[in-house]
Amino acid sequence: MWSYRMLVIVLNVLTGVGIGVGSYTFIYAKGGSYLTNDPAACANCHIMNEHYTAWIKSSHRSVAVCNDCHTPDGFLGKYMTKASNGFWHSFAFTTGRFHEPLQIKEHNREIAEQACRKCHQDIVIAIEGPHREIGELSCLPCHQSVGHF
Amino acid sequence: NIMERKQESRNPFYRVVELTDSIEDAELWGKNFPMQYDDYKRTVDQVRTRFGGSEAVPRTPTQADPRSIIAQSRLEEDPRLKIIWAGYAFARDFREDRGHAYMLEDQTYTERQIAVKQPGTCLHCHASIYVPYMRAGDGDLIKGFETMNQLPFFEARKLVTHPIACIDCHDPKTMQLRITRPAFIEGMRSLKASQGLHNYDVNSMATRQEMRVYVCGQCHVEYYFKGPEKRLTYPWHKGLVVDSILSYYDEQQFKDWIHAETGAEVLKVQHPEFELWNQGIHARSGVACADCHMPYKREGALKISDHHVQSPLLNINRACQTCHKWSEGELKARVETIQGRTFRLRNLAMDALIDLIHDLKRARETGASDNMLTKAKQYQRNAQFYLDFVEAENSTGFHAPEEAARILGESINFVRLGQVALRNDLNAAR
Amino acid sequence: NIMERKQESRNPFYRVVELTDSIEDAELWGKNFPMQYDDYKRTVDQVRTRFGGSEAVPRTPTQADPRSIIAQSRLEEDPRLKIIWAGYAFARDFREDRGHAYMLEDQTYTERQIAVKQPGTCLHCHASIYVPYMRAGDGDLIKGFETMNQLPFFEARKLVTHPIACIDCHDPKTMQLRITRPAFIEGMRSLKASQGLHNYDVNSMATRQEMRVYVCGQCHVEYYFKGPEKRLTYPWHKGLVVDSILSYYDEQQFKDWIHAETGAEVLKVQHPEFELWNQGIHARSGVACADCHMPYKREGALKISDHHVQSPLLNINRACQTCHKWSEGELKARVETIQGRTFRLRNLAMDALIDLIHDLKRARETGASDNMLTKAKQYQRNAQFYLDFVEAENSTGFHAPEEAARILGESINFVRLGQVALRNDLNAAR
Numbered sequence A: 001m002w003s004y005r006m007l008v009i010v011l012n013v014l015t016g017v018g019i020g021v022g023s024y025t026f027i028y029a030k031g032g033s034y035l036t037n038d039p040a041a042c043a044n045c046h047i048m049n050e051h052y053t054a055w056i057k058s059s060h061r062s063v064a065v066c067n068d069c070h071t072p073d074g075f076l077g078k079y080m081t082k083a084s085n086g087f088w089h090s091f092a093f094t095t096g097r098f099h100e101p102l103q104i105k106e107h108n109r110e111i112a113e114q115a116c117r118k119c120h121q122d123i124v125i126a127i128e129g130p131h132r133e134i135g136e137l138s139c140l141p142c143h144q145s146v147g148h149f
Numbered sequence B, C: 001n002i003m004e005r006k007q008e009s010r011n012p013f014y015r016v017v018e019l020t021d022s023i024e025d026a027e028l029w030g031k032n033f034p035m036q037y038d039d040y041k042r043t044v045d046q047v048r049t050r051f052g053g054s055e056a057v058p059r060t061p062t063q064a065d066p067r068s069i070i071a072q073s074r075l076e077e078d079p080r081l082k083i084i085w086a087g088y089a090f091a092r093d094f095r096e097d098r099g100h101a102y103m104l105e106d107q108t109y110t111e112r113q114i115a116v117k118q119p120g121t122c123l124h125c126h127a128s129i130y131v132p133y134m135r136a137g138d139g140d141l142i143k144g145f146e147t148m149n150q151l152p153f154f155e156a157r158k159l160v161t162h163p164i165a166c167i168d169c170h171d172p173k174t175m176q177l178r179i180t181r182p183a184f185i186e187g188m189r190s191l192k193a194s195q196g197l198h199n200y201d202v203n204s205m206a207t208r209q210e211m212r213v214y215v216c217g218q219c220h221v222e223y224y225f226k227g228p229e230k231r232l233t234y235p236w237h238k239g240l241v242v243d244s245i246l247s248y249y250d251e252q253q254f255k256d257w258i259h260a261e262t263g264a265e266v267l268k269v270q271h272p273e274f275e276l277w278n279q280g281i282h283a284r285s286g287v288a289c290a291d292c293h294m295p296y297k298r299e300g301a302l303k304i305s306d307h308h309v310q311s312p313l314l315n316i317n318r319a320c321q322t323c324h325k326w327s328e329g330e331l332k333a334r335v336e337t338i339q340g341r342t343f344r345l346r347n348l349a350m351d352a353l354i355d356l357i358h359d360l361k362r363a364r365e366t367g368a369s370d371n372m373l374t375k376a377k378q379y380q381r382n383a384q385f386y387l388d389f390v391e392a393e394n395s396t397g398f399h400a401p402e403e404a405a406r407i408l409g410e411s412i413n414f415v416r417l418g419q420v421a422l423r424n425d426l427n428a429a430r
């Protein structure tokens, strides 16, 4: 369901159906930086500056870049997320219609949660292992600041 | 060494023993989970914090009470307690609580057992009792509970062996948390019903984070023994705030005892940690008991829950610092600032209550009729209940600082109203 | 649009006007800083929150008072206030505070001006007064302060034109924050001296984050007029907590007025926001007034401080959500839970105080001598001071929830002690 909607959006962007403010920004503001792995590229949008500087101060600056936490595993998922976020964020940025301070949306939060497990599966296996049935443990309440201090 | 750790992390559980639903002894569970077991055993430690922890006080063992180390007496620390509880078993012996390892012996040998004949109900919270309940109920937990409640304490005592053990909190197959205590199952059912949710079943309906609270809420709560069956009951039928609880007791016309010096029908509150926590900012933010009292710790290549349940102030870096980036000293100071304010107000409230008790006593001595004292005694009941709610709660206000202060403020006001009512009623009779 | 935003971020300040140390009018400063000026002008807005903000109440202008809109009367909302302030100007007119734009006219036209002849001192906190002080003191701020304090209010009033303006908080050359209020400079000096730090100079020694509090602390504080010179004085010589402040006043044998119904020498507390904030967890965590009441907002590519100073509950996303990841609804609910508890206890404390006042009044009417009332009147003074400390503080407890509740608890206890003392002293005289 989710990926279907995203696919439509991606197609829109790529085929020019979505040309307009969104795409203009996407190009002007180097929205394409969504497609690279360089964190500095995210900061092309001044709106990402704070998160960038907060990442520089965090314990993870030398072990994880933005995309390690904010895109899911696997080629397709990764670029779908990037294209979708890239499009919507460009759109939001241009129209100015977004909540400040920025709030991560449920879907992107889930991606970040899973990202922790990409690297730390081993160490948390004991605390996670037996409990899957009654809901997963959430890392963020305790480790809110690992990516952004 | 690295090899070992890699092993551990791939297979954190050694299935050495086949655990079943009837293995009480934690040592056996410990074969599969040695790290948790090692920490669990450390609940014998006794270390004091400013208001919590506990102090290891040596004593000479006797036949009647073989303990060679106990916790400090709260009655000696503050003799005013004897006055506010005059006529009740608590005025005889009341100590600082200490680690889980001691729960069964401290209950068995407290002098409160000498003062009053207690029922088997007591054991619900002081023993590994899941298996004994199942046994006594022929596989029916609630039936076992009902049966054991009605035995005299020392009869029931023979049916249990251990203090709280793994099986009291965990399902032996999945190791998931589970609720094993009938009074909590029933208490939550009546609480949820009061909020419009009927037939609540805690074991199937609670979230994981809730379970990290509820396993503790099985015991760290206010309670009473209902009716001649001495059924353990949690007074949450109208809600968890102090006001709702007292209002429930008033409706039930329940009293714990008659105050020896005033004749008032009074109540004793016991350890309402779950209830007070519920009113605090940590509860509101989803922070569970286990987050602070059983924080994660690293053992080799694994993270595990620290089963050395204790005061978080003895473990600030793990208990608080993942969420709060302040220094240990600063975090301790924050807690003690909160506790200091609570303690100050608690002392004012206690002095107040003792004033009212003295006034009532003097009035009785100088021949006032019971009629003239009715209102004032009612206020004594209220003031005592509110004061005790904070006094008996073990975090000295930390679990909900503003609410604790509010409760003490109300307690002082009840005393005031009692003193005024007494003066007016005596004057009216003159 | 993006082009514009990229522009803005490069050149934040338009130097249209050369600002000097004698330009009072904010409109001129606004030429250089139009965004701050636009927001500053919005302090005329009146919106109510559950306990704060303000309501725009229409009135028919008169010659004596030309205002066509005022804030709601607190005396009408709660007539008990008239009893606790009986005999004082506040019992005649006391309204909810509203935006900075109104400060000068609200002070000029309050009926309190009719009830009592006020000194020029008042203007320290209700006008753009830096330039007038400098003028009156021939370039010496303190001298100007001393001169204007001693003028009758309506004389001094002629020397000022604007409510608070840019120059009261900013250095015109650097735009840095600076302290322009003598009473705060002196108040901080005596506070720091009490902590062992002598000759403290706030303008050169405060950190930037402190300045983001101190600019507000210039006015949002408890004060009194000292001696015949009516020198504005902040009572911080022994510390900022309520207990130290009352103890300072007691040492000074200071009273604001004599209570009309009891004859007690009582004190009125006014807006101790700075003092109460100081006892709270936000102060302890380094969160300044400006962080919540003037949060950063984005204007294009720039971040500016929102100069529309107002209740943070009207601006939760900027005021709170930068630090707290909860929804707006949840944050509002958290504040209102805190305020609700404070309000409840404040009401109990007020009923209590009124009880004591009635008791004293009745005792006087039935012929008790002044001697018999001495102690009870002293307790009235204390109870009133503690109650007023929370009542007059404008956050309804939010700035320091537990401390606010503690103070109210103590207030109730003072009433209790007063009622007991009165009974005993009357009995002894019988």
Ligand SMILES: [Ca+2]
Residues within 6 Å of the ligand: B052, B053, B054, B096, B097, B098
């Ligand atoms: Ca303890």
Ligand SMILES: [Ca+2]
Residues within 6 Å of the ligand: C052, C053, C054, C096, C097, C098
């Ligand atoms: Ca207001």
